[in-house]
Amino acid sequence: MAAGRLDEPIPLVIDFAAPTALLREPHRRSALPIIGNGPPGTFVLFPHGLRVSLPTDQIVSADDRDGHVRVGFGGMRFVGLEEGHLVFARVRELFPEEQLSPARSHTMRLDPQWVTTIAVDGRSVWSVESSNERSK
Numbered sequence: 001m002a003a004g005r006l007d008e009p010i011p012l013v014i015d016f017a018a019p020t021a022l023l024r025e026p027h028r029r030s031a032l033p034i035i036g037n038g039p040p041g042t043f044v045l046f047p048h049g050l051r052v053s054l055p056t057d058q059i060v061s062a063d064d065r066d067g068h069v070r071v072g073f074g075g076m077r078f079v080g081l082e083e084g085h086l087v088f089a090r091v092r093e094l095f096p097e098e099q100l101s102p103a104r105s106h107t108m109r110l111d112p113q114w115v116t117t118i119a120v121d122g123r124s125v126w127s128v129e130s131s132n133e134r135s136k
Helices: 128-134
Strands: 012-016 021-024 042-045 051-054 059-063 070-073 076-082 085-090 107-110 115-120 123-127
Antiparallel strands (some): 012 115, 059 070
16 A cells, blocks of 8 residues: 555655554445445554554554554654644545545644654654754
8 A cells, every 4th residue: 555656655654652552443334325424444552552543544554563553644744843732734635525524623632642653755754852952
């Protein structure tokens, strides 16, 4: 599941703090046509029970093989740190409108404690270390 050509970096990659795991809800087949429901949910699971919902329709890669979740998003942009949260904005859709939920969020906010690094086009743009340096 890679975006664009294989030699192009994924536009936005978020590494979550360890230990975390990925939970993907199973796709439920239905005999009835369901319009505007969107894809099944994708969550980052933390050991203390927290489940962080991700915009599944924006995910182009995801794994938790190294003991932490790493997710690549195709149509999201890192806005920055606002009011104590890492903020990401939906800038384009990856699927046709009829495959998307009308209730989908256009902004994703994450607690910086949940994230270790953020990369844009293969370049690190935020990390726990750089964040700690700025707060000294």
